[in-house]
Amino acid sequence: MTDEEKDRRRGVRRTTIILVAVALAFYLGFILIGVLRS
Amino acid sequence: MTTAVAEAQDAHDEHHGPEKGFRRWLFTTNHKDIGTMYLVFSLVMFFIGGSMALVIRSELMQPGLQFVHPEFFNSMTTMHALIMVFGAVMPAFVGLANWMIPMMIGAPDMALPRMNNWSFWILPVAFGILLSTLFMDGGAPAGGWTMYPPLILQTGDAFPFLIFSVHLMGISSIMGSINIIVTILNMRAPDMWLLKMPMFVWTWLITAYLLIAVMPVLAGAVTMLLTDQFFGTSFFLAAGGGDPVMFQHIFWFFGHPEVYIMILPAFGVVSEIIPTFSRKPLFGHDSMVYAASSIAFLSFIVWAHHMFTVGMPLSGQMFFMFATMLIAVPTGVKVFNWVATMWRGSMTFETPMLFALAFVFLFTIGGFSGLMLAIAPADIQYHDTYFVVAHFHYVLVPGSIFALMAGAYYWLPKWTGHMYNESLGKLHFWLSAIFVNVTFFPMHFLGLAGMPRRIPDYSTQFADFNMIASIGALGFGFSQLIFVWVLLTAKKGAEATDRVWEAPKGLEWTVPSPAPYHTFDKPPKARIAQEAFE
Numbered sequence: 001m002t003d004e005e006k007d008r009r010r011g012v013r014r015t016t017i018i019l020v021a022v023a024l025a026f027y028l029g030f031i032l033i034g035v036l037r038s
Numbered sequence: 039m040t041t042a043v044a045e046a047q048d049a050h051d052e053h054h055g056p057e058k059g060f061r062r063w064l065f066t067t068n069h070k071d072i073g074t075m076y077l078v079f080s081l082v083m084f085f086i087g088g089s090m091a092l093v094i095r096s097e098l099m100q101p102g103l104q105f106v107h108p109e110f111f112n113s114m115t116t117m118h119a120l121i122m123v124f125g126a127v128m129p130a131f132v133g134l135a136n137w138m139i140p141m142m143i144g145a146p147d148m149a150l151p152r153m154n155n156w157s158f159w160i161l162p163v164a165f166g167i168l169l170s171t172l173f174m175d176g177g178a179p180a181g182g183w184t185m186y187p188p189l190i191l192q193t194g195d196a197f198p199f200l201i202f203s204v205h206l207m208g209i210s211s212i213m214g215s216i217n218i219i220v221t222i223l224n225m226r227a228p229d230m231w232l233l234k235m236p237m238f239v240w241t242w243l244i245t246a247y248l249l250i251a252v253m254p255v256l257a258g259a260v261t262m263l264l265t266d267q268f269f270g271t272s273f274f275l276a277a278g279g280g281d282p283v284m285f286q287h288i289f290w291f292f293g294h295p296e297v298y299i300m301i302l303p304a305f306g307v308v309s310e311i312i313p314t315f316s317r318k319p320l321f322g323h324d325s326m327v328y329a330a331s332s333i334a335f336l337s338f339i340v341w342a343h344h345m346f347t348v349g350m351p352l353s354g355q356m357f358f359m360f361a362t363m364l365i366a367v368p369t370g371v372k373v374f375n376w377v378a379t380m381w382r383g384s385m386t387f388e389t390p391m392l393f394a395l396a397f398v399f400l401f402t403i404g405g406f407s408g409l410m411l412a413i414a415p416a417d418i419q420y421h422d423t424y425f426v427v428a429h430f431h432y433v434l435v436p437g438s439i440f441a442l443m444a445g446a447y448y449w450l451p452k453w454t455g456h457m458y459n460e461s462l463g464k465l466h467f468w469l470s471a472i473f474v475n476v477t478f479f480p481m482h483f484l485g486l487a488g489m490p491r492r493i494p495d496y497s498t499q500f501a502d503f504n505m506i507a508s509i510g511a512l513g514f515g516f517s518q519l520i521f522v523w524v525l526l527t528a529k530k531g532a533e534a535t536d537r538v539w540e541a542p543k544g545l546e547w548t549v550p551s552p553a554p555y556h557t558f559d560k561p562p563k564a565r566i567a568q569e570a571f572e
Contacts, residue, residue: 011224012149019216019250027254027261030288032272034262038280 045277056555067151068555069136076133077446079161083125083489084439085149086169087212090118095477101498111494112180116316119183123300124207125165127434129323131303132157132214135242138449141546141553142236144562146226149220150332157213166208170385171196184289184493185260185276188281192345201264206259207433215246215253222246225545227545227561233324236544240327241306244334248295248302249498251338256292259285283348288339298337300434301401304441308394310544312376315391317382317541322375329368335367346417355414362412369405373398388539389463393444396436396471402478404432407482411528422492424480425485434513436471443470443521450525451534458531462524469517476510480546 001009056062056071066072087124093114097105106114120274136154140147148154171178176194179185185200193200213259216522224234234242262273263285272278305326313320320326342350342358349357376398407429411417420426443466450458480503485491489500534551549557 005534008224010407012220014148015220015223016216019219021255023212023216026251027258029257029259030291031261034258034413035286036282038273038278 041226042102044377062256063455067147067155069151069154070555071551072148072154072451073133073136073138076129077156079158080126080130080133081130081525083121083129083165084505085518087118087121087126088518090121090509091113092515093410093527094572095508097494098504099500100505101510104497104516106319108494109177109180110343110356112182112492113178113372113456115492115534115572116179117168117172120168120179120204120342122434123166123296124204124211125161127300127438127442128211129161131242131438132211134238134303134307134442134445134449135214135218137453138241138546139221139242140225141179141549141557142239142544143222143230143559144226144545145221145225146267146556149225150217153213154217157217160206164203164210164227166542167199168203168207171199172511174301184293185264185285186289187263187285188276190263197267200262204260208253211249211253215249217546218242218246219250222405227558227563229563233327236306237309237320237323237326238303239277240304241302241309241330244330245299247300248299248334248337252292252295252299255288256296259288260290262284265522268502283345286348287342288344290344291338294297294341294342295334295337297430300334300438302333303403304397304438307332307441307445308376308397309449310393310399311390311444312379312537314542315388315394316380316385318379319543320375321381322371323379325371329371331497332368333365336358336361338451340365343414343417344351346414347370348419359412359414363409365408367403373402386540388447389458389460389467390444391447392464392467392471393440396467397440397444397452400432400436400440400471400474404429404434407432415460420485422490423485424481424489424491428478428481436474438469440474443467446521448539450528450544451531451548452536452553454528455534456529456552457534457538458524458528458530462520464518466520470514473510473514477507477514478510479528480506480510 053525056067056068062073063075066075093106094111097103097109097111097248136148139145140501173197176196179190179193179196179200181193185204190200222235222239262271266273266275266280266425272280274280276282293465309320309326340355340358340362343362346355346358387395407425411426411429447458447463484500484507487500489496536550537547538551545558545562548551549564
């Protein structure tokens with residue numbers, strides 16, 4: 001595996017983790033809003 | 039360049055061709071296979087949702103109750119919307135994205151191919167569950183696609199199945215959009231800078247960000263509905279100290295960006311087609327990117343314009359009214375740029391261009407009626423009338439659906455390697471364009487005259503326009519069978535060249551037609567490929 005491919009894999013992994021975290025934050029965040037308001 | 043790519047791909051296919059039989063489709067990780075499955079699935083859903091629309095329009099052809107029980111009528115409006123939004127339009131654009139984005143950016147496949155397989159196969163399960171509710175005690179959900187409590191909590195056995203299927207649709211969309219963003223950000227050909235990307239790729243990148251932000255919000259809202267119904271919470275139940283209006287705020291925080299999720303990729307498709315058939319580069323590419331980004335940003339701060347009649351402070355009404363009107367500015371930039379692209383171009387009118395032109399004209403009508411609805415005092419008159427139905431159908435049918443049709447005709451020769459039947463394509467276009475207006479234009483008058491939406495019966499004063507709309511709907515529905523015939527006979531036409539059209543731009547036109555099973559095993563030089571065509 002070339003350095004370029006390694007960098008690409010690292011980028012794919014990093015972007016995926018960030019996006020999953022953002023999606024979870026929106027999901028749990030809006031439920032938290034519901035909890036705080038009810 | 040083209041020959042070199044073709045030879046490399048032919049050699050590669052000998053070792054890694056597609057599997058045979060159902061295993062190819064069940065286990066595939068190939069972006070083209072998955073794109074095809076998304077497109078076929080969305081077409082099936084389009085016809086199922088469309089047949090529900092015909093039930094609705096048949097019932098409304100005359101005043102009085104004709105064919106169906108009012109409760110079933112409400113199920114039809116609810117299911118029609120859920121199926122068309124989540125089952126037809128969104129998966130169809132994901133199908134186009136799967137097919138075209140890797141080829142447009144010079145990537146060998148999507149970045150996360152196994153997840154791609156999962157995100158597709160979740161969908162038939164989700165819609166199987168949703169459709170199964172038609173046969174349950176209490177019938178299918180009938181509280182509207184907005185699922186407002188407390189009404190939706192009166193759903194019978196179907197309720198938990200509805201919630202589960204919406205969760206599955208959300209998971210599928212989130213996985214798909216993660217895949218698209220990761221692919222675009224990490225898999226582009228070395229010379230493909232972000233602002234050099236085709237507009238279809240750009241609009242999908244922005245759409246995918248929208249999806250990641252708002253689909254979890256919908257999931258959160260329906261999770262809270264579920265716990266209110268079965269676990270004793272009171273998020274939205276006034277009797278337990280909850281707030282039903284909060285659901286509406288959360289729902290529309292998802293719901294308004296959802297509108298742009300269904301229209302931004304359509305902008306992308308049209309932005310690919312108009313330059314090709316005008317034989318000119320897209321006017322103001324960068325401004326189109328900024329306009330799409332502005333629309334996406336503004337879509338997050340306008341949600342309460344759906345709720346003017348619910349009640350809110352005057353300052354809130356003013357904010358949401360003016361913020362909504364502001365969206366007309368970047369949208370106007372886009373329409374101006376499409377017109378400027380055509381200006382003094384050497385235009386021809388093949389089927390994709392016809393659908394794209396109709397999109398520009400008819401979507402603008404939908405946009406204008408949206409501006410009328412944005413005016414808070416006027417909305418009190420329009421709210422919950424057929425004017426709203428006319429507005430969003432102009433945005434979604436001659437808007438999103440026409441763009442999908444345009445895209446399908448535009449890229450079909452690249453997918454199949456054969457030219458489709460142009461005469462039938464044009465017949466499909468003209469019948470669709472005529473009937474879509476016969477169906478939805480009279481609804482503006484019905485709404486202005488005060489006919490409420492979501493009712494199976496109406497006052498006799500509305501009879502004439504309803505009859506016209508129903509005839510139009512039947513005509514539009516049956517016209518779509520022509521499209522199916524065009525698809526079924528797609529491989530019988532003349533062989534398509536690699537470029538297919540006279541003046542297309544982009545990497546996807548540098549690979550052979552039909553596109554080989556594997557493309558761009560080695561990253562192409564985007565600029566070199568582009569220059570070869572210019």
